[in-house]
Amino acid sequence: MVRVRIAPSPTGIPHIGNTRTALFNYLFARHNKGKFILRIEDTDRKRIVKGAQEAIVEILDFLGISPDETYTQSERIDEYKKYAKILLDKKLAYEKEGAVWMKIPQDQIFSWTDLVGNKSISFKSQDIEEFVIIKSDGFPTYHLASVVDDHLMEISHVIRGDEWISSTPKHLLLYKSFSWALPFFAHLPVILGKDKKKLSKRDGAKSVLDYRNEGYLRNALLNFMVLLGWNPGGDNEIFSISEMIKLFDLKDVNTSSPVFDIQKLEWMNSVYIRKLAIIDLKKEIEERFKDKLKNVSEEILHSFLVLAQSRIKTLNEFYELIKPFIEKLDFGLDGKEKNIGKKLLDGFLKISNWRKDGILTVMKKAMSQENIRMPIVYKILTGKESGLPLPESLEIVGKEKVIEMLKRLDV
């Protein structure tokens, strides 16, 4: 029975790198019809951040990778004390200054086969320092708590970030001291920033919640994350969650650290936005801009969505695109622009059947007369030199609104 776990400490909101570890664990569990467990490691009482635990749960929920079981270490203190006592009784640990320290045996080799890269990693006991297993405040350290819990919770595979490699021999020692069977270990390379240093805030170490707020889709985030350090071979890059589950294998996890590339995430998101049925895109947009779209009819929104779908990389960009058509913007026009605006206004007034073709004809006529190109027309009508297709957009908005807008601009 495969049982895996993620063990975040609620010391902050996990960034996208940590969330990728959760995803890999989830995929491994589902692929092997096993269980995916969340264990909150809140043993460092001083560093606990309020709301962090809730954020962790919210992230998993949003991504659709919620755990099958959840545990909290601070509720299991007696368990850790019990096992520390066993080590004390066996004289494998000793007390010093109110803390319990693990003794390191001499001349031993601690090694395991890591499932990432399928290689053997070993440490000599002389390179391992004595370490605390129960702190003077009575709480266990990560080393003790995670080993005890992994054993008790029957974790079959420990899949975690590779910053834990150096701690693994300590864990091996603990398993050995208790005579417990070892789980398999798989250490994932950590995600790096553009500068090849640890992911920091400025290069995208945001949380999935941040990306959601910026208008990234769940499936795009999932797809992007899974490709950071995993590739099933072949040229396909777009995977649904069920395809990921079907294909996921630790042997296809890379050994080197990937660099986070926001541009690829943006592209991935635009791919998923384009894949969305309009009705689903509409739901996303309506939810996001509830207030701002209050006075926009369903029909108009729908028409704009069709025009905007291939032009946005994030959901948030949608509003910027339709803003010129639904808000009463006041952008200044210079004399020449006003002149052209007047021509457009006159032409528009003469249109009896307000359709894009007729609208375009008026624009073309003005453009050839004034010897200008489309961007100027955009500037006059929207305040920007590019945007959603103009004739279509003006048709959607309606003749009266367009006339009214041009008059407001005092052309």
Added chain:
RNA sequence: GGCGCCUUCGUCUAGUUGGUCUAGGACGUUACCUUCUCAAGGUAAAGAUCACGGGUUCGAAUCCCGUAGGCGCUACCA
């Protein structure tokens, strides 16, 4: 410093046991096509002597050794 991990286009990567790799795909970049702007779509180009140096071999990105660089750990943090 010590210990450990890593090293294929700017970035994500393919590369199952050495040979069809004059190293493939994707993002990004550039150009062209399409075109009412911008996107999307289509086509094409530039971009990696596979970190470097030695081996082994008829033949190595793929095997061996060494070097360098990067990263991680080195807390009564996880």
